[in-house]
Amino acid sequence: MRTRIAGGRVIDPAHGRDGIGDVWISDGRIIAAPPPGTVADTTYDAAGKIVMAGAIDIHSHIAGWNVNTARLLLPEFHRAAAARPAATPLSTAGWSTFATGCLYAQMGFTTVVEPAVLPHYALHAHLELADIPIIDKATLAVLGNDDFLLGLMRGRDGAAAIRDYVAWTLDATRSLGIKVVNAGGSMALKANVRQFSFDDVVPQYGVTSREIVKTLQHAAHDAGVPHPLHVHCNNLGMAGNVDSALATIAAAEGLPLHLAHLQFYGYGKEGPRGFSSAAARLAEAVNGAKDVTIDVGQVMFGQTVTISLDTLRQFNARHQARPRKSVILEGEANGAGIVPYEYRAGDFYNAVQWAVGLELFLLIDDPWRVFFTTDHPNGAPFTAYPEIFALLMDRDRRTQQIATLPADAMAVTTLPAITREYSLAEIAVMTRAAPARLLGLDDRGHLGPGAVADVAVYADERDRAKMFRAAALVFKDGELVVRDGAVTHYRWGRALGVRPERDHAIDQRMTRYYEDRFGLSDAFLKVTEHAIGRPQPFELVPCAR
Amino acid sequence: MARAWIGGKPAALERALAEAAGLLAASRCPLVTGLGTDVAGARAAIALAERIGAVVDHMDADVLLRDLTVLREAGMMLTTPNEARLRADTLLLVGPSLEQDVPELTRWLGLDAPRRHDAPGERAVVRLCPGRAAPPMHGETRIGRDPDQLPTLLAALRAGLAGRPAGKTGVSAKAVADLATQLMASRFGVAVWSARDLDALAIEMLCGIVADLNAHTRFTGFPVAPGDNAIGVLQASGWMTGVPMRTGFGRGYPEHDPWRFDGARMVAGREADCVLWISAYRAAPPPWRGGPPVIALTTGDAALGVPPAVQIEVGWPGVDHDAVEHFAPLGTLVAVEATRRSETMSVADVIGRIAALSSACPGEVATGSPTRTRAKNNTETAR
Numbered sequence: 020m021r022t023r024i025a026g027g028r029v030i031d032p033a034h035g036r037d038g039i040g041d042v043w044i045s046d047g048r049i050i051a052a053p054p055p056g057t058v059a060d061t062t063y064d065a066a067g068k069i070v071m072a073g074a075i076d077i078h079s080h081i082a083g084w085n086v087n088t089a090r091l092l093l094p095e096f097h098r099a100a101a102a103r104p105a106a107t108p109l110s111t112a113g114w115s116t117f118a119t120g121c122l123y124a125q126m127g128f129t130t131v132v133e134p135a136v137l138p139h140y141a142l143h144a145h146l147e148l149a150d151i152p153i154i155d156k157a158t159l160a161v162l163g164n165d166d167f168l169l170g171l172m173r174g175r176d177g178a179a180a181i182r183d184y185v186a187w188t189l190d191a192t193r194s195l196g197i198k199v200v201n202a203g204g205s206m207a208l209k210a211n212v213r214q215f216s217f218d219d220v221v222p223q224y225g226v227t228s229r230e231i232v233k234t235l236q237h238a239a240h241d242a243g244v245p246h247p248l249h250v251h252c253n254n255l256g257m258a259g260n261v262d263s264a265l266a267t268i269a270a271a272e273g274l275p276l277h278l279a280h281l282q283f284y285g286y287g288k289e290g291p292r293g294f295s296s297a298a299a300r301l302a303e304a305v306n307g308a309k310d311v312t313i314d315v316g317q318v319m320f321g322q323t324v325t326i327s328l329d330t331l332r333q334f335n336a337r338h339q340a341r342p343r344k345s346v347i348l349e350g351e352a353n354g355a356g357i358v359p360y361e362y363r364a365g366d367f368y369n370a371v372q373w374a375v376g377l378e379l380f381l382l383i384d385d386p387w388r389v390f391f392t393t394d395h396p397n398g399a400p401f402t403a404y405p406e407i408f409a410l411l412m413d414r415d416r417r418t419q420q421i422a423t424l425p426a427d428a429m430a431v432t433t434l435p436a437i438t439r440e441y442s443l444a445e446i447a448v449m450t451r452a453a454p455a456r457l458l459g460l461d462d463r464g465h466l467g468p469g470a471v472a473d474v475a476v477y478a479d480e481r482d483r484a485k486m487f488r489a490a491a492l493v494f495k496d497g498e499l500v501v502r503d504g505a506v507t508h509y510r511w512g513r514a515l516g517v518r519p520e521r522d523h524a525i526d527q528r529m530t531r532y533y534e535d536r537f538g539l540s541d542a543f544l545k546v547t548e549h550a551i552g553r554p555q556p557f558e559l560v561p562c563a564r
Numbered sequence: 565m566a567r568a569w570i571g572g573k574p575a576a577l578e579r580a581l582a583e584a585a586g587l588l589a590a591s592r593c594p595l596v597t598g599l600g601t602d603v604a605g606a607r608a609a610i611a612l613a614e615r616i617g618a619v620v621d622h623m624d625a626d627v628l629l630r631d632l633t634v635l636r637e638a639g640m641m642l643t644t645p646n647e648a649r650l651r652a653d654t655l656l657l658v659g660p661s662l663e664q665d666v667p668e669l670t671r672w673l674g675l676d677a678p679r680r681h682d683a684p685g686e687r688a689v690v691r692l693c694p695g696r697a698a699p700p701m702h703g704e705t706r707i708g709r710d711p712d713q714l715p716t717l718l719a720a721l722r723a724g725l726a727g728r729p730a731g732k733t734g735v736s737a738k739a740v741a742d743l744a745t746q747l748m749a750s751r752f753g754v755a756v757w758s759a760r761d762l763d764a765l766a767i768e769m770l771c772g773i774v775a776d777l778n779a780h781t782r783f784t785g786f787p788v789a790p791g792d793n794a795i796g797v798l799q800a801s802g803w804m805t806g807v808p809m810r811t812g813f814g815r816g817y818p819e820h821d822p823w824r825f826d827g828a829r830m831v832a833g834r835e836a837d838c839v840l841w842i843s844a845y846r847a848a849p850p851p852w853r854g855g856p857p858v859i860a861l862t863t864g865d866a867a868l869g870v871p872p873a874v875q876i877e878v879g880w881p882g883v884d885h886d887a888v889e890h891f892a893p894l895g896t897l898v899a900v901e902a903t904r905r906s907e908t909m910s911v912a913d914v915i916g917r918i919a920a921l922s923s924a925c926p927g928e929v930a931t932g933s934p935t936r937t938r939a940k941n942n943t944e945t946a947r
Contacts, residue, residue, distance in 0.1 A: 046866045087802040092636055097806050102816030109615050112818050113806035143897040147803045211782050343638035349647055543898040550888050550899035552604050
């Protein structure tokens with residue numbers, strides 16, 4: 020069974036390919052072009068269209084207790100309005116897992132990472148992910164506010180024990196990488212600490228935020244996890260917090276480190292309101308730190324809800340909730356905070372935030388190190404991506420929007436002066452090739468032989484937002500799933516995870532820990548295949564060692 | 565192995581399944597309720613309801629929705645019993661139903677054992693209006709007695725915290741003022757309540773007290789939830805449809821309306837013309853008499869008063885078969901292994917079989933239960 024996507028402009032930066040040609044698929048994988056004259060079983064005409072690998076989203080809150088609590092908190096914002104198409108039940112059900120998979124697939128996305136899974140909630144997250152159709156998924160396990168890790172650090176247990184604990188956690192929770200969220204900040208909040216910075220000490224544990232980040236950075240690296248430690252820094256959203264991000268970037272110290280939603284840390288204290296863009300300084304630091312990657316967390320105007328494991332930040336932001344209601348959970352480790360918010364185009368602060376994100380995109384030189392997130396749904400829903408791509412590719416479009424925003428806000432940013440426009444090839448790097456490399460997914464994000472046959476075909480529209488909003492064709496594992504921007508049917512993807520080697524002495528230690536602290540078997544947090552209820556829900560990704 | 569009854573008389577499983585499928589197919593307004601089941605059963609039930617345009621309700625929706633109403637109108641600060649056990653220096657136990665609702669509560673909160681070596685100091689236990697029958701707890705302070713005092717007492721306490729005067733509450737003003745002082749002085753306090761004892765306004769008042777205390781110290785809350793995996797079912801409903809139970813699919817998409825899709829009201833008003841009643845953790849009967857034909861999926865062969873039109877025995881989740889359910893002490897979903905594995909079918913199995921007998925639908929979303937027994941039963945629905 021050979022499929023040919025014929026005559027499109029194939030943009031595959033991983034192989035330096037950008038030109039008219041064919042893409043061939045067989046048995047769910049990309050194959051080399053067969054000898055001339057070979058007849059395909061099915062041919063799709065892509066003439067005049069753009070052909071790319073399926074897009075990969077490295078940071079989008081799409082599943083788990085906190086996402087589901089946000090749904091229950093805000094029924095008024097996601098009413099279903101359309102009867103479902105016969106072949107795709109619940110795909111129009113407001114904010115459901117089913118709608119999530121369909122909306123991503125329609126834009127040509129085929130792999131999405133849920134970046135905030137507390138180990139105790141991993142099964143819940145995976146059950147939701149299993150009900151997201153079409154796309155493949157992955158989770159990042161969140162450590163750094165957990166008693167076990169901080170206890171190991173306090174007890175000076177050494178790097179090997181911590182590396183084994185990281186490996187055990189990844190295995191138990193079926194995760195692809197490790198994230199740390201305001202390292203130590205949630206623990207500090209439980210002790211009524213209300214501001215917490217990189218060199219502050221976690222009460223009762225005597226370790227600093229910096230030490231937690233460095234410890235986890237080394238542990239993930241030493242365990243051979245392909246994705247570097249994914250860091251949500253301290254002091255998110257506060258004026259002057261650029262110093263937190265700069266300190267974290269400097270602390271990378273030659274080892275890979277990923278900083279999430281950097282836009283939320285791009286704030287200075289200049290200007291008449293004591294709030295300004297510090298994106299230029301931040302971009303300069305990123306440009307100079309070759310081991311650091313970032314994603315943006317772009318803000319777009321409209322109603323949304325912020326969903327975060329940064330309990331300290333969400334606790335402090337609860338009085339700014341729009342509408343005025345929020346959920347703050349003090350749970351094991353991080354807990355969670357859900358605070359609805361509306362970004363308003365006429366609001367000085369929101370307009371600065373919008374500009375900071377775009378400045379970061381445009382001032383960081385290397386598209387291999389900057390990723391396009393909105394930190395869905397924290398800056399904007401993921402459905403805003405096409406509009407962001409269009410803004411990046413079109414200076415006039417930016418200028419038009421800048422003209423509608425408060426002039427005093429634009430005056431404390433550098434955005435109006437920036438002329439750069441992203442090319443389609445750069446968009447392909449940022450949305451395909453680079454994310455695959457960052458996550459260690461060798462068989463994704465490109466169209467070389469052997470790659471998973473995840474392919475998106477777009478009409479070459481002048482309006483790039485329109486083009487990226489509705490793919491002409493999308494193939495997942497070689498199967499056509501979207502035609503003319505509409506999902507044709509469901510198929511069920513997999514959750515990608517790593518399982519680094521470990522000394523199994525840690526297993527007995529975890530069993531003892533859970534019996535002592537919780538009076539429970541540690542079996543409860545191990546995510547098993549048969550608990551998910553769909554065939555082959557997981558796929559193992561190789562580690563570096 | 566599955567026992568089944570039609571009109572109260574033993575029947576072959578196949579016949580009972582066919583009868584159930586026939587009743588659902590003939591129904592113009594089916595109601596899926598009870599919904600005491602594991603997560604797989606909830607997923608299967610909701611998927612079936614979506615497919616046949618049914619309404620989804622739950623046997624404890626009244627109580628669940630009281631907390632949810634406050635959550636979605638005012639917000640909440642929440643914690644888990646386990647976090648309360650490890651960290652709380654003050655427990656504010658509200659109302660008389662806590663121990664009755666959750667006999668394990670004292671164990672969850674660590675009130676039945678010496679404190680851990682790393683726990684913060686002494687712990688104060690304050691009980692608000694525990695009723696006359698409540699057995700005393702070690703070291704507790706009681707304020708108020710009768711539950712009907714609760715709304716005014718909570719209002720007076722909130723006023724006291726804000727330094728405002730309050731009217732009579734049935735409790736001395738000094739006791740209320742002392743309690744306000746004590747709560748302000750706590751380092752990490754947890755309020756525990758059951759929505760059985762409080763209406764939505766009183767719950768909102770209590771949550772407001774928690775929120776106000778956080779201006780100075782740390783305080784949070786834990787609502788005791790109904791049993792029968794109600795929270796697990798709520799979670800599945802949330803991710804599948806975006807909304808809680810009391811949701812109708814008659815228009816082809818989920819619509820949540822706590823009044824319109826109240827199953828008891830729909831039965832009383834003769835709107836529902838067929839009921840799929842699920843109670844797998846016990847054999848709870850529907851809370852009404854008479855009404856439309858009932859297809860009952862329950863554990864054992866318990867008589868349900870008037871014999872249902874169809875009754876099919878299902879396994880007890882976590883006993884007869886592996887299951888995923890909500891585990892309240894940690895506030896999360898966990899996988900439970902069967903403690904007495906049997907061949908009894910799970911709710912998801914039975915619904916899968918019924919769905920398979922209905923007309924084939926290409927986009928079926930449910931895939932049956934996660935149990936290891938599923939393969940033997942060969943009950944997967946079309947995928």
